[in-house]
Amino acid sequence: MVTRAETNAKATALRAVFEREGAQVVEPPMLQPAGTLLDLYGEDIRARAYVTSDALRGEQVLRPDFTVPVVQMHMAEGAEPARYTYAGEVFRRQERHADRPNEYVQVGYEVFERADPAASDAEVFALIAQALGDLPVRAVTGDIGVLMAVVDGLQTSQLRKDALMRHIWRPRRFRALLDQFAGRTPVPPSRRALLAGEITCDAPLVGLRSHREIEARIAALKADADVAPIKTRDVDMIEALLDIAAPMPGALGRLHDLSVDLPAIIPAVARVSTRMDALSARGIDVSSLMFEASYGRTSMEYYDGFVFGFKARDHVDMPPLATGGRYDALTRRLGKGTEIPAVGGVMRPGLILELESRA
Amino acid sequence: MTLKLGVPSKGRLMEKTFQWFAARGITLARSGSDREYAGVVDGIDNVSLVLLSAGEIPRELAAGRIHLGVTGTDLVHEKLALWEQSVKRVEELGFGHADLILAVPKAWIDVDTLHDLDAAAAAFRRAHGFRMRIATKYHRLVREFLRAAGVADYALVDSQGATEGTVANETAEAVADITSTGETLRANHLKLLGDGLILRSQATLWQSRTASMDKAERASLQELLRRLG
Numbered sequence A: 001m002v003t004r005a006e007t008n009a010k011a012t013a014l015r016a017v018f019e020r021e022g023a024q025v026v027e028p029p030m031l032q033p034a035g036t037l038l039d040l041y042g043e044d045i046r047a048r049a050y051v052t053s054d055a056l057r058g059e060q061v062l063r064p065d066f067t068v069p070v071v072q073m074h075m076a077e078g079a080e081p082a083r084y085t086y087a088g089e090v091f092r093r094q095e096r097h098a099d100r101p102n103e104y105v106q107v108g109y110e111v112f113e114r115a116d117p118a119a120s121d122a123e124v125f126a127l128i129a130q131a132l133g134d135l136p137v138r139a140v141t142g143d144i145g146v147l148m149a150v151v152d153g154l155q156t157s158q159l160r161k162d163a164l165m166r167h168i169w170r171p172r173r174f175r176a177l178l179d180q181f182a183g184r185t186p187v188p189p190s191r192r193a194l195l196a197g198e199i200t201c202d203a204p205l206v207g208l209r210s211h212r213e214i215e216a217r218i219a220a221l222k223a224d225a226d227v228a229p230i231k232t233r234d235v236d237m238i239e240a241l242l243d244i245a246a247p248m249p250g251a252l253g254r255l256h257d258l259s260v261d262l263p264a265i266i267p268a269v270a271r272v273s274t275r276m277d278a279l280s281a282r283g284i285d286v287s288s289l290m291f292e293a294s295y296g297r298t299s300m301e302y303y304d305g306f307v308f309g310f311k312a313r314d315h316v317d318m319p320p321l322a323t324g325g326r327y328d329a330l331t332r333r334l335g336k337g338t339e340i341p342a343v344g345g346v347m348r349p350g351l352i353l354e355l356e357s358r359a
Numbered sequence B: 001m002t003l004k005l006g007v008p009s010k011g012r013l014m015e016k017t018f019q020w021f022a023a024r025g026i027t028l029a030r031s032g033s034d035r036e037y038a039g040v041v042d043g044i045d046n047v048s049l050v051l052l053s054a055g056e057i058p059r060e061l062a063a064g065r066i067h068l069g070v071t072g073t074d075l076v077h078e079k080l081a082l083w084e085q086s087v088k089r090v091e092e093l094g095f096g097h098a099d100l101i102l103a104v105p106k107a108w109i110d111v112d113t114l115h116d117l118d119a120a121a122a123a124f125r126r127a128h129g130f131r132m133r134i135a136t137k138y139h140r141l142v143r144e145f146l147r148a149a150g151v152a153d154y155a156l157v158d159s160q161g162a163t164e165g166t167v168a169n170e171t172a173e174a175v176a177d178i179t180s181t182g183e184t185l186r187a188n189h190l191k192l193l194g195d196g197l198i199l200r201s202q203a204t205l206w207q208s209r210t211a212s213m214d215k216a217e218r219a220s221l222q223e224l225l226r227r228l229g
Helices: A004-020 A034-041 A046-047 A067-077 A117-132 A146-154 A158-166 A171-181 A189-195 A211-225 A232-242 A248-261 A263-281 A328-334 A349-358 B013-020 B055-064 B073-079 B114-128 B137-151 B183-187 B215-228
Strands: A031-032 A051-054 A058-064 A082-091 A103-113 A136-145 A245-247 A291-292 A306-312 A322-326 A342-347 B004-007 B027-030 B039-042 B046-053 B068-072 B087-092 B098-105 B132-136 B156-157 B174-179 B188-201 B203-208
Touching: A004 A117, A004 A349, A034 A046, A034 A058, A034 A067, A034 A171, A034 B183, A046 B137, A051 A211, A067 A082, A067 A103, A067 A328, A067 A342, A103 A349, A117 A136, A117 A306, A117 A322, A117 A342, A136 A146, A136 A263, A146 A263, A158 A171, A158 A211, A158 B087, A158 B114, A189 A211, A211 A248, A232 A248, A245 A248, A248 A328, A263 B004, A291 B055, A306 B068, A322 A328, A328 A342, A342 B004, B004 B013, B004 B055, B004 B215, B013 B027, B013 B203, B027 B068, B027 B098, B039 B046, B039 B073, B039 B174, B046 B055, B055 B068, B055 B073, B055 B087, B055 B203, B073 B137, B073 B188, B073 B203, B087 B215, B098 B114, B098 B137, B114 B137, B137 B156, B137 B174, B137 B188, B174 B183, B174 B188
Parallel strands: A136 A291, B004 B046, B004 B068, B132 B156, B132 B174
Antiparallel strands: A031 A058, A051 A058, A082 A103, A103 A342, A136 A306, A245 A291, A306 A322, A322 A342, B027 B039, B068 B203, B087 B203, B098 B174, B098 B188
16 A cells, blocks of 8 residues: 555655756645636536535635646746646546545646647657656557547538537547438438428527527528538548557558548648657657557547557556646637647656556 | 334325335324424334435435435435445335426527537537536536537536526526426426436335344344335
8 A cells, every 4th residue: 555655755756857857846726716627628527526615716626637727827927938847636526436536646747838849749758758667557649639630621511520629529429420420320300390491489589599599500500401421431531540559650651541541631640750750869669659549539638639648557457657648729728819839747656656566 | 223214204205105105004104293303103113214305315325324215216316426336226116207307498499409409509608608508406417418418518507496497587598407297398488308308217215235234124124125015
């Protein structure tokens, strides 16, 4: 059993690794105003974070991670470029898995830098890989940006692309939408009647959503009914992309093959390639480093580019010891008109010690 | 000690529960005045009646402070995470039927399914700058249901009563509430979504999996279950 004191000592030691890289130590408050997180994540945050309140400040959240407050702090007052590190507890509500901890210590490193995103990606990954040392872990990488580029490059209406983009992180919903847009699911009778103008309603309209909004959606649905289905070839291509799970050189080869048919992904694939070189330059053995195109899609995170995780090789039940990724879009959303490329990662000292004791 | 049976302390649910037990030869009654929340049990030995708010019965069962309890499926599912681990369903009692459903204004002719709701929620958020609000007191059930369906851009707002009125009052755009006949929905110009049934509920007798029992209590439980079966 790993004690709290041991975990804290390990956390301090890991944070020192990042401090030596010139990172500034930050200590965001444990209680965060709920508004920002609710706006970012919606109701899902209530299922995963502890929301509490008082009569003066209203709803507060026990921080479920450090990234959001660090980004807020940087966007408000940070100098550029910037590197931050932190160590402390995060709190996660557990309603399904009583055996998972609801509080644990995270140590993190966040890089805000415009110059060379691939180098920043590689820097974060390599520092974490080094800090994990000889532990029996397996790293997986991915890139949400490639899937986004595929969606963006589809030959279909902007409305359909937006709908798919909105559900990139909800694989089942994404799949259902794709099937629908490819004409693979039958149009429900209620929708057919609506499009034919056969639905009327004499009930008074109650609530904030106006007649104009209802009319606008009906108009959009009518326009959408005339849009040609997404080609089977394109759906197959998305599947082919999501199926990619191979060491980096092989995965990159398949990405290059896909980009022949789908030129829209060429810039995103080039970013993967540049990153591979940057990782290699940092001493990472990319020939055995896994790349999985669907990695990072089911977590509720804000990553929109490079993603990675380190898992214990022989303990599938163990959560990842470290995770991270690029979150440029988050800085845009929290930046109130400004943005900056950003990448970061967190480690869990408690799990690292547990794995050491099991090994 | 005696076997503790928790029963809703007032209203139709209490009366119907008393009738259901009476039909099986067990008389439950409130002792003393109508205002006193104490009960008596006749027709079986070593069983005591605990009168409680229906909403508190799941918690008492899970804590093992009562051995058996009558309350709705909706309340057990909402209040107890991993409810299968703390309570066991003994018998559905055949009354107190109610469905937890998701409803939107009837005039939303473009919204019939969860899929529509999700699309409308996205447009609503763009137009109004905040998430589409759904009023309910069943936060956990509704959230899990909508997450499984992949609905985004909504927010739950708490409503402990008169939930159907929140839409007309413009404090919510949609509601998730219990309905038995749909009358209240119609009166408030709302309609049920085609795939908006979240849970079917009825009054149910539950057994606590956590309450400890001595030999006498165990015997009483066996006898009670025999009489009810």
